[in-house]
Amino acid sequence: MATVVTEKLSRLFINVQQVPQLLAPLSPSTVSSSEVPKVFWKPYIHAGYRPVRQTWRYYFSTLFQQHNEAINVWTHLVAALILLLRFQQLSQRAKSEFWHYSFFFMDYVGVAIYQYGSALSHYYYTIEPSWHEKIKGFYMPMAVLLAWLSCAGSCYAKYRYHQSARLLSRLCQELPSGLAYVLDISPVVHRIFTAPPSERADPALLYHKCQVLFFLIGAFFFSHPYPEKWFPGKCHFFGQSHQIFHVCLVLCTLAQIEAVVLDYESRRQIYSALQGDLAHNFSALCLFTVTCCVLTAACMARKVRNTLGFKEE
Known part of the structure; x- marks a missing residue:
């Protein structure tokens, strides 16, 4: 009713x-x-x-x-x-130093997962059979290890080092990430340089070249504070190097997605023959990577909490 x-x-x-x-x-x-x-x-x-x-x-x-x-x-x-x-x-008066660190740790977990996803997509869809034969024994395990090291190194650098130890901080963050990128992008680079003339007009190759270019430009601006060095005090809000890094990384990701989609549509016979029925193994590796990174971030967050509690006492 x-x-x-x-x-x-x-x-x-x-x-x-x-x-x-x-x-x-x-x-x-x-x-x-x-x-x-x-x-x-x-x-x-x-x-x-x-x-x-x-x-x-x-x-x-x-x-x-x-x-x-x-x-x-x-x-x-x-x-x-x-x-x-x-x-x-x-937010102007209730800031938490603990959550300041914790949100950075969550960001590093996301970066590690992105690295693993990039490695997997390149290995599964983009790789050439000749390169697959050379690296199939260690590529994915190394991708997992380097993704975790990237997360762990960034978390430790954020927790342990400050401006007085900027070189050590950069080393902990950039060395594992750099090694991970060299490994993850190797199928793409190999394909670009070994593509026969008949395949050089493939749109997927153009997108792969763009993603490499955008990443390298972004890496430069991540490591070097330009243009704020040229214009001191005028790039705090707009135009700083980290903003350019983010823009380049977005463009890199968009180009990467387009390239992988094209590879998925046009190279089915190649990757089906190479990978077979391994999708469940890659899924398990992904879950393992996420678990390790989350536990590492949680452990570092606990260390931060204990340190802050000791300071308050």
Whole structure:
């Protein structure tokens, strides 16, 4: 009974002027019971109308129209804005040094997973049979090890070293990541340099070249503080090297995705013959990598908590 009353009341509050926008002419003979999802539409369908699909612009415009949900929507939007402003105020005076470190550790876990994913996609879809024969015995285990070392080294550098030991910090972060990249990109580089003339026009190769170029440019800006060295004090908000690094890494990832998709579509016979039924093994390695990196980050976060607790005492 309550459901029936609610449906009848909802009809009373529908703006009559909106009905022609919501409905489109339909011959009653073409209406079937499967096309009537709600009781509300029955009288209009029998009158020769049916619901039509609306775009997001229509639903956005309903924020500024009179209907029975207008107040409800705006109370949620206003409340969300108030909460965001309140959180912004609290963030200025409720900072946690522990979470400062912890969020960095989570970022390093993500980087390690990205490294493993890149290694796997290049090994599975992009690799040439001749290179596969040379590295199949150690490539994936080394990819897992270097991904974990990249995470562990970055976490340790963040926890242990500061500005006074910048060289050691860079060494812990960049050496494992650099070695991981050399290994992960080797199938791509081998394919680029050994492709026969008939395959050099392959669009996938162009995208692979772009991803290598964008990564190398990004690595340069990650390791060297330009252009802020040229314009001291003027690049804090816009134009700093780390921002350029992020842009290059995004472009690298986009090019990599396009290249791998093209390889997936055009090289099925090659990678099916090479990899066989190994997908479950690679999935297990991925789970193992994620577990090791998460445990490492959690261990380092615990060390940070203990250190901060010791300082407070």
